[in-house]
Amino acid sequence: MSARVDVLVVGAGPGGMAAATVAAEAGRRVCLVDGGTAPGGQIWRGYSTPSASRSPHGREFVRWSERLQRSGCAVWQGWQVVDHPAEGVLRVERDGECRDVGYERLILATGARERFLPFPGWTLPGVMGAGGVQALMKAGLEARGRRVVVAGSGPLLLAVAAGLHDAGATVAGIYEQAAAGRLARFALRMLRHPGKLAEGAGYRLKTRKAAYRTGAWVVRAEGKDRVERVTVTDGRREWQVECDWLACGFHLVPNLELPLLLGCSVAGGYVAVDALQQSSVANVACVGELTGIGGLEKALAEGQIAGWAAAGREAQARAMTAEAGRGRRFGAELEAAFALREELRTLADAETVVCRCEDVPYGALAGKVGWREAKLHTRCGMGACQGRVCGAVTEFLFGWDAKSGRPPIYPALMSTMAEGAEETKAAAQRR
Ligand SMILES: Cc1cc2nc3c(=O)[nH]c(=O)nc-3n(C[C@H](O)[C@H](O)[C@H](O)COP(=O)(O)OP(=O)(O)OC[C@H]3O[C@@H](n4cnc5c(N)ncnc54)[C@H](O)[C@@H]3O)c2cc1C
Known part of the structure; x- marks a missing residue:
């Protein structure tokens, strides 16, 4: 075995960072494994401590990364979990190297990805996921001078449009498929989450020069070698919008492959967990987007609950359950408001x-x-x-069920899958 820890956490987004931090602070030997280059997950992608205070949710990022660093948790970046070769063991791979990590308790915080829907022209160069454009810009993609249509569904659209505006792009229109009535009801319910309301309003203020159309969606993207225009409809009429890029995504879907590989029960599209984030599999907890798309605060609260619980601090874990419940209710409201037509x-x-x-x-x-x-x-x-x-x-x-939890859950070398880490193989043979 390459390593053996009390608590293994997979995914260094907000949920995993919070879980790993509190478990390590409570004195457990903790390892946090993540396939990306630095802790932060999706929302804090590309953040660094000196510059984060100027970015959305930057203060929370600084607070949690500093706590994580001080906690004594081992952080393994760039390691992708690809398999579960034996009870209490996960196999990870990085740059052709393979390791097996043994654990007593496992916390999964593998987050979510964008949902795409196909329409004629969606494979043209210049058509990208909304979150994909955001990620590419954080990695250095130059958006200045580009004319961009933002479309699809979900609160991410406004965040992406605001990011494009900040980067010097012209937002040529924001097209949200959800109907105005649903969004109005959602906005009213957001009065219970004033922080979220203010965040959304701030994004809209930045992009106020761009049309924001509800009940409207892209039906076609066209261009010679790349996208040059999109056709938008509101169900009654169609119109065209010229653009260099189309940033299009339809809310998020959880990354369920690892929970499914471990045998965790899924209900309603998410991992089923109890009040302490425990899944149907003993000693395996799930947090963040895996249990419902609900944003930063939910991921942080659930991460802390699972981390405390893994460290045997049940009272501290239970003290966070009300906050996690608020996050879950927000998630349910998101799901209803942005249901796909x-x-x-x-x-x-x-x-x-x-x-x-x-x-x-x-x-x-x-x-x-x-x-x-x-x-x-x-x-x-x-x-x-x-x-x-x-x-x-x-x-x-x-309406098919396409969820899968078969190894390898990410592309892996044949040698990783065939031979594995030598000690796990030897241990399996001894059993
Ligand atoms: C593309 C995208 C962009 C987003 N942008 C915003 C935004 O601008 N504003 C906002 O409020 N919310 C945004 N969100 C939502 C935001 O990510 C969530 O609300 C919240 O941060 C989720 O935290 P999490 O810890 O559950 O997961 P995430 O932050 O998604 O973190 C999951 C981590 O798990 C790692 N991982 C997954 N599988 C494995 C594996 N097999 N092995 C190793 N590591 C693995 C990933 O590398 C990732 O770092 C975005 C989501 C997506 C998908």
Whole structure:
């Protein structure tokens, strides 16, 4: 075994950072493993302590990264968990090196990814995920002078539009598929979450020169070699908007592969947990977006609950449950407000590619009875992303269950899967 710890935490977003920090502060030997280059997850991607105070939610980032550093927790960045080779062991890989990490308690905080929906032209260069554009800009993509349409669904659209504005792009329009009535009810409920309301209002203020249309969605992207214009509809009429980029995403879906590999029960699309974040599998807790898309505060509260509970500090864990409950209620309100409309199921035509890894068009999938048949007959979901993109698409388009927890949960070297870390192999043989 490369390492053995009391508490292993997977995912260094806010949920995992909070869980690892409090468990280490309570005196447990903790290892925090994350596939990215630095702690922060999605919301704090690219943040660093000196510059973070000028960024949204930067103060929380500084507070939690400083606490994490002081806590004595071992932080393994760049290590991707790919397998669960034996009871109480996870296998991680980085740059061709493989390690097995043994644990007494496991906390999963693997977050969420964007949901994409296919429409004619969505594979053209210049069409990107809304969160994808945000991530690329944080990695140095130059947006100055670009004309960008932001579309899809969810609160991320406004955050991305504001980021584009700050980076010198022209936001050519923000198109949210949710109807105005739903969003008005959501805004009223947000009076109970004044911080979130102020955040959204701040983003909108920055992008006030751009049209914000509710009940509107992109039906087509067109251009010669790359996107040059998109066609938008409100269900009654269609119009075109010229653009250099389309940033388009439809809210988020949880990264369930690792919980499923471990056997955690899933209900309503999320990992089922009790008040202390314990899943259906003994000694495995799940936090953050895995248990419901609910934002930063929910991830931090749930992370602390799981961290305290893993350290045997139940009273401290229970003291955070009211805050986590508030986060969960906010998540439920998000889900209701940004529920996807029926019309989005009919955007793709027969030639529209659904599985981008294996180039499988909609026409080849329509009529199949389920995900398994689609995979066997068309190779849909069998490419490099293993259905991470098209799985959620087919769940929405056809009502299939495309969730999977088969190893390797991320592309891994054959040697990692075949040989594993020598000591785990030896231990398995001894048993
Ligand atoms: C693309 C995107 C952009 C977002 N932008 C914003 C924003 O601007 N504002 C906002 O309020 N909210 C944003 N969110 C939502 C925000 O991420 C959440 O509200 C919250 O921060 C979730 O925290 P978390 O700890 O649950 O997960 P995350 O922050 O998603 O962290 C999960 C971590 O797990 C790691 N991981 C996953 N699988 C593995 C594995 N197998 N092995 C190792 N590591 C793994 C990932 O590398 C990641 O660092 C965004 C979400 C996404 C998906």
